[in-house]
Amino acid sequence: MSPKNQHSRILLSKNESGAVGFCEACDVVEMEIGAISLRVDSLSLDLLSRLLNEAAQCLKILKVEKAGFIQTALTECNLH
Numbered sequence: 001m002s003p004k005n006q007h008s009r010i011l012l013s014k015n016e017s018g019a020v021g022f023c024e025a026c027d028v029v030e031m032e033i034g035a036i037s038l039r040v041d042s043l044s045l046d047l048l049s050r051l052l053n054e055a056a057q058c059l060k061i062l063k064v065e066k067a068g069f070i071q072t073a074l075t076e077c078n079l080h
Contacts, residue, residue, distance in 0.1 A: 013020045018033035
């Protein structure tokens with residue numbers, strides 16, 4: 001890490017869930033989500049992005065499958 005006075009942070013993205021910045025001096029991406037702060041080297045950002053996207057896709061599939069299962073169970077068991 002570089003001395004504190006050499007840090008130059010660039011805001012990469014921000015929305016209601018948090019913010020993502022980049023420190024050029026450290027080559028580190030910093031994510032702030034609520035009270036949580038996570039720092040990763042810039043090369044890891046793409047891997048982390050793919051990990052989160054895959055998890056989001058799997059969660060969508062899980063919810064659809066679970067909803068279908070519940071609907072089938074209610075129909076077959078005549079439950080309302």
